[in-house]
Amino acid sequence: MKETIGIPRALLYYYFYPAWRAFFESLGRTCRVSGKTTKSVIDSGIKVTVDEACLPVKAYHGHVMALSGECDNVFVPRLVSVERKAYICPKLMGLPDMVRHNCRDIRGIIDPCIDMSSNSWAYIKELYATGRLFTRNPLKIFAAQHKAKQAHYEFVRLLQAGLTPIDAMENDFRPSHNLVSGQDKSVRRPIIGVVGHPYIIYDSFLGMNILDKLNVMGAKTVTMEMLQPTTVQREAEKCGKKVFWTIGRRLLGAGYYFLRPGTVDGCLQVSAFACGPDSFISEFLQQESARSKRRVPFMTIVVDEHTGEAGIQTRLEAFMDIVERSMAR
Ligand code: SF4
Numbered sequence: 001m002k003e004t005i006g007i008p009r010a011l012l013y014y015y016f017y018p019a020w021r022a023f024f025e026s027l028g029r030t031c032r033v034s035g036k037t038t039k040s041v042i043d044s045g046i047k048v049t050v051d052e053a054c055l056p057v058k059a060y061h062g063h064v065m066a067l068s069g070e071c072d073n074v075f076v077p078r079l080v081s082v083e084r085k086a087y088i089c090p091k092l093m094g095l096p097d098m099v100r101h102n103c104r105d106i107r108g109i110i111d112p113c114i115d116m117s118s119n120s121w122a123y124i125k126e127l128y129a130t131g132r133l134f135t136r137n138p139l140k141i142f143a144a145q146h147k148a149k150q151a152h153y154e155f156v157r158l159l160q161a162g163l164t165p166i167d168a169m170e171n172d173f174r175p176s177h178n179l180v181s182g183q184d185k186s187v188r189r190p191i192i193g194v195v196g197h198p199y200i201i202y203d204s205f206l207g208m209n210i211l212d213k214l215n216v217m218g219a220k221t222v223t224m225e226m227l228q229p230t231t232v233q234r235e236a237e238k239c240g241k242k243v244f245w246t247i248g249r250r251l252l253g254a255g256y257y258f259l260r261p262g263t264v265d266g267c268l269q270v271s272a273f274a275c276g277p278d279s280f281i282s283e284f285l286q287q288e289s290a291r292s293k294r295r296v297p298f299m300t301i302v303v304d305e306h307t308g309e310a311g312i313q314t315r316l317e318a319f320m321d322i323v324e325r326s327m328a329r
Contacts, residue, residue, distance in 0.1 A: 003134075005110065006071030008063035009034045011056055011092065012079060014165045014198035020075060022151035023127070026144035027134045032071045034063040037205035041066055042305055048102040054274040055304050056199050057091050057098070059206055064103050073108035074099075081117035086246045089277055159225040164211070165202050190219045190323050193258025195251050195285070196270030197278075198225060206303060208312050210270055217320050222264060224254035231257055239284060248277035255285040261294040266323035273304035297322045 005024050007013060013033070021031045035041075037059050045062030067074050076096045079088045087093075096111035110133065112126045124145065131141030158168035192214055194201055201207040201223065211221050224232065229250075236243060236253030243249035258267040269285055271278035282300050289298040299319045301312060 003073070004030045004032045004071040006064075006067035006074040007031050007033045008060055008067065008074065008076070009036065010060040010063045010203070011095070011199050012077065014202055016152065017169055018155040019148040019152035023131075023144045023148035024075075026147045027131060027140060029134060032067065034066045034070075037063070037203050039205075042205070046305060049098070052274060053098075054091065054272045055206060056197065056272055056275075057095075058305065059199075059203070060095070061099065061102055064099050064106055068103075068105045073110050074106055075110045078111050078113040080113060080115035082114065082246055083116060084119070085117060086244050086249070087117065088246055089248075089275075160228065162226055164223075165198055165225065188327075190265040190320065190327060192219045192221050192323070193254065193264040193267045194221050194223050194270060195255040195258065195267065195281070196223070197247065197251070197272065197275075198223070200272055200303065201270050206272075207270060208303065208307065208309050210268075210301070210312065210316065213313060213316050214268075214320070217316065219266075219320065219323075222258075224250055227254055227257060235260075245277050248281055251277070252281050252284055255281060256288060259285065259288050259292060259296050259298060261292065261296060264296065265327050266297040266299075266319065268319065269298070269300040271300055271302050273302050295326075297326050 007017060007020060017033070024031050041062035042055075042059055043062070044065045045058040045060065048065070049058045049061050064074055064076070076099050078094075078096050079092045081087050091098075096109060099106065100109060110130060112130045114123055114126060116123050127145055127148075128138075128141055131144055135141060155165075155168050159165065194211065194214075196207070199206070201211060204212075211223075214221050232250050232253035234253070235256035236249045238256050239252060243252055255267060255269060258264045267285070267289070269278075269282055271282055285298065286300070289295060297319065299315070301315060303312075
């Protein structure tokens with residue numbers, strides 16, 4: 001029987017799963033992804049984590065626990081940096097330590113350390129060391145690295161073509177979002193720029209299906225992953241100070257872009273309670289929105305394990321009313 005690698009359907013899964021799957025499958029392993037987030041997944045994560053952890057980290061623990069007994073090893077990479085002189089949120093840097101401490105039933109953890117802050121060789125070396133866990137043949141490892149890189153580039157290309165990570169991962173080349181049946185095509189649909197971590201807005205439980213709800217209300221949605229990296233980078237530089245958290249900088253750049261009059265009709269930030277980077281992004285975006293003469297409607301929704309779906313629905317309806325009124329002006 002092939003060795004099975006467990007992949008929690010949370011956090012970096014939404015950025016890197018195609019690459020991880022290509023890597024492990026190329027080395028003859030099978031990937032087993034945990035199921036979708038449910039209340040019981042969240043509850044089991046909450047039981048083992050500290051109160052101060054953000055909702056996505058609690059959910060991650062729940063997904064790791066759901067893989068207990070389902071795989072031989074769980075893949076929990078330690079992501080320090082994915083580009084020079086910039087870093088990932090400290091909670092992602094400490095993920096393997098938290099999981100080891102909090103999920104005592106999980107025995108095998110594969111935890112390569114991805115740190116490209118000084119050069120990209122460190123990443124290649126670390127991935128090579130991970131490949132050595134499965135084969136002694138360097139050519140096989142290099143081939144697996146190459147396949148992972150190709151899979152990642154293809155994934156990013158599909159995102160920039162307008163697919164959601166879910167559609168792109170499932171190789172469904174038709175965007176499922178933004179399709180509203182029976183809509184009058186002569187009516188221009190409001191476009192809403194949604195600023196939020198992919199592991200929140202594309203997780204239907206954590207993000208409470210906000211994208212689907214907006215689509216049902218007749219809006220088209222655009223997210224950070226669908227923008228060109230150069231656009232996001234250029235916009236983020238408006239902040240005046242280098243934001244050295246990679247994901248925070250990208251979210252900020254996307255938010256600044258959406259708040260530029262003429263790009264979208266409304267900008268919605270979906271933020272996680274207890275998320276440090278989100279709290280400063282929210283502040284910067286509110287300031288930018290207040291500064292703008294032709295204001296793009298802007299709203300922030302904060303989600304945590306206590307957020308009720310009915311409240312979200314009401315707030316979205318109110319937001320869409322404001323967007324439609326602003327479009328009619
Ligand atoms: S960036 Fe925010 S939401 Fe994401 S892991 Fe860090 S604290 Fe949690």
